[in-house]
Amino acid sequence: MPDNQETWKAALGIIELSISKANFNTWFKNTSITSIENNNITIGVPNGFAKEWLENKYQSYILSALKTLIPEVVSINCVISSSSQKSEDSEKKVPSENLNNRIEKPTSKINSNNQYNTVVSSYSSINNRIRLNSQYNFDTFIVGENNELAKAACHAVCENLGKIYNPLFIYGKVGLGKTHLLQSIGNYIKNNYPDKKIIYTTSEIFTGELIESIKNNKAAEFKKEYQKADLLIIDDVQFLSGKEKTQQEFFHIFNALYQLNKQIVISSDRPPKAIATLEERLRSRFEGGMIADVSEPDLETRMAILRTKTLEKNFYISDEVLRFVAKNIKNNVRELEGALNRIIAICDLYKKEPTIESVGNILSEIIESNKKTGVQNKDVIEVISEFYEVTNEDLMSKGRKKEIALARQVAMYLCRTELSMSYPGIGKYFGGRDHTTALHAYEKINKNLNTDEKLKRDVEYLQDKLYTVV
């Protein structure tokens, strides 16, 4: 039976698969397993903040990761443990024992340089908002056709802070290197212009801090601190969507900095115009700067990334096996990296060689679920039913009540635009209707979108929603 520390290390390797690196480093640093008893695992965490987040937000990730290693586990809980506060040892790091595939090196570059500022329990000082992880820099970013423009724009911003491309808006789906690029800008400025004040935050952290500052009557101070920044980096701005109050505050900070020619860098999972509930004035501000996207890497870029990452992690995997991984994991770099972490964690834990066969087993779940990703017609039904407050049966029925008819037509429209279903296919799916009904629904909605502002917003909202339920 592997010991607690090894188990936790393997679990962390799996958890990294599913959450952003920034969040991973923020919430899982200095955590450890303190006991395993009666199928419950107790995790030691450094502070109450981490306890709350791990128990509330990451519970399911932790549990499912632990279950792949110890199937009997049924629950977890967190305790604030003093050893977690002091010890740096509990950080995930390369095990010291000699394993076949470990390349012998005293310590890996990444671990020895890891200066991630994870102190987030206090909102009082700007230093706590730097939150830069030195492992993200331009040198470790692999460039391919998919991210060339974004990388070049980030570079240009570093050389001309606040002078060109302001704001710089980077967008792309999850796991394609947005945070890596944003953090690289922060690190570059930190290293080359140490006097510049940098704030890196995510819109979720920003919202949390704002609420906290309002609670403590410190909203003015909060804003003032942000307005001191020379470089403000806001990651994952799409989460501001729908939060009016937060958007307002952010808008004021944004404007103040913008007018002083301070650099603002933003990332999002979609372009500004596709963030449905973004205040118009924010949207047009975002669109006023430079917008660059990152997309999925091709096979050769995926290979290059895997080679670099195995070197960084001091773990040897043959090219043949790497190619197998690159061919099977196509969606994004995080998944690719997660797969690699999983392979390394499991091969370490069970002292197994990574072969095509063993890696196929280790990754079977991911490979299977990748086949199934993407929006499906049942997702359309789900978001439509919830939004228009109609039932599945309503949508399938022949009923012509106005509200139901509209919901049904929008559903058909989305099946066409988002799923590329054929008109006969759509007709059949919606209670065995004729293909002309589906065609009519599509054409009607498509036409009305040009004139009906509310419909346009609703459809955009539903499109957003569709991709977040998947």
Ligand code: ADP
């Ligand atoms: P996003 O913010 O777009 O969701 P991240 O920046 O968190 O994605 O990237 C996910 C992981 O993949 C990170 O560990 C990051 O270092 C890595 N990564 C992404 N793109 C690249 C790249 N082009 N070269 C090297 N590593 C990359």
Ligand code: MG
């Ligand atoms: Mg990110």
